[in-house]
Amino acid sequence: MSSAARDWAWKHSSSRGTARLVLLSIADRVADEQCIAWASLASLAERTNASRSTVREALDRLLAAGELEQLNDLIGPRRSTVYRLPLAARAVTEAARQMEADDAAAPTDEPAEAAMALRVSALRQCGIRPRGVPDSPPTSGKPAGPESGTRRRKPVPRRTGNRHNGVPETGTQNRSEPELIRRYSSGGAAVTSAAEWQVDPATHAWARQQGHLDRLGEEGLQAADAKWRAHRAHFKPRTAAAWAADWRSWVAREHAPGRPNLYAVLGKGPAQPGGMTRAEAHTAALLAALEEPTGTE
Structure with missing residues (x-):
């Protein structure tokens, strides 16, 4: 019977916009010729894709136009509101009376108001009942689901208290925990600062095999190590392997004691004579290196 109510809403309703969508949503739930249906504000907002305030205005x-009537004496499932489409109900009733008159070949004397009287007993099968009357249990033995037709899930009880006994909910477990977090990375490798890192035997053997120990000498290697630690003093902690790789790269670039720095630039190395350009400073350093005795003269 909802098709007759929908047809009337499509063809004869003067509503527009959201109001028309709300009327069609209610008409879609009409179960019999009385053009009565129940709907909640949340379901209408979901069906029309509008906010609740917009649905209330619609x-x-x-209601003001008389195309919808709210039946306060009745209540639907889950205490939802019951509505009636009075103009659609009148049109359906008149069409039915006309068909009966044509079949009987004699007009009926029953007034239209009497034919439109509510039959509450016929509405109980739709879950509509008089207000104050408790809802009867479903005949199938299963609880009624939500309006959308999906199954209602039992809410999961919220957990109270702490799941793990003896473990604080906030803060660190002990005073040493921040220190442990700083000293060990997420992968489990130990990290330390440049000042705490010590040259391991493998790194020292590398310096000897690559010829850096012979080139710099023991004192030169110690000087390079001290310079490296001074430049890495403010670096973030790293793993021992990372510091070893960085230390090797530094030593490989370190110059032998007394050898001029051919890559010196103004402001980065020893003070250059005033007025010299960068090219002139590089040329002077190159000439000084060429004039340095090699011991083969």
Whole structure:
């Protein structure tokens, strides 16, 4: 019977916009010729894709226009509101009376108001009952689901208290925990600062095999190590392997004691004579290196 109510809403309703969508949503739930249906504000907002305040305004416009009637004496499932489409119900009733008159070949004397009287007993099968009357249990033995037709899930009880006994909910477990976090990375490798890192035997053997120990000498290697630690003093902690790789790269670039720095630039090395350009400073350093005795003269 909802098709007759929908047809009337499509063809004869003067509503527009959201009000028309709300009326069609209610008409879609009509179960019999009385054009009565129940709907909640949340379900109408979901069906029309509108906010609840917009749906309320649309309902007020439909009630003021007389195309919708709110039956306060009745209540639907889950205490939802019951509505009636009075103009659609009148049109359906008149069409039915006309068909009966044509079949009987004699007009009926029953007034239209009497034919439109509510039959509450016929509405109980739709879950509509008089207000104050408790809802009867479903005949199938299963609880009624939500309006959308999906199964209602039992809410999961919220957990109270701490799941793990003896473990604090906030803060660190002990005073040494921040120190442990700093000294060990997420992968489990130990990290330390440049000042705490010590040259391991493998790194020292590398310096000897690569010829850096012979080139710099023991004192030169110690000087390079001290310079490296001074430059890495403010670096973030790293793993021992990372410091070893960085130390090797530094030593490989370190110059032998007394050898001029051919890559010196103004402001980065020893003070250059005033007025010299960068090219002149590089040329002077190159000439000084060429004039340095090699011991083969």
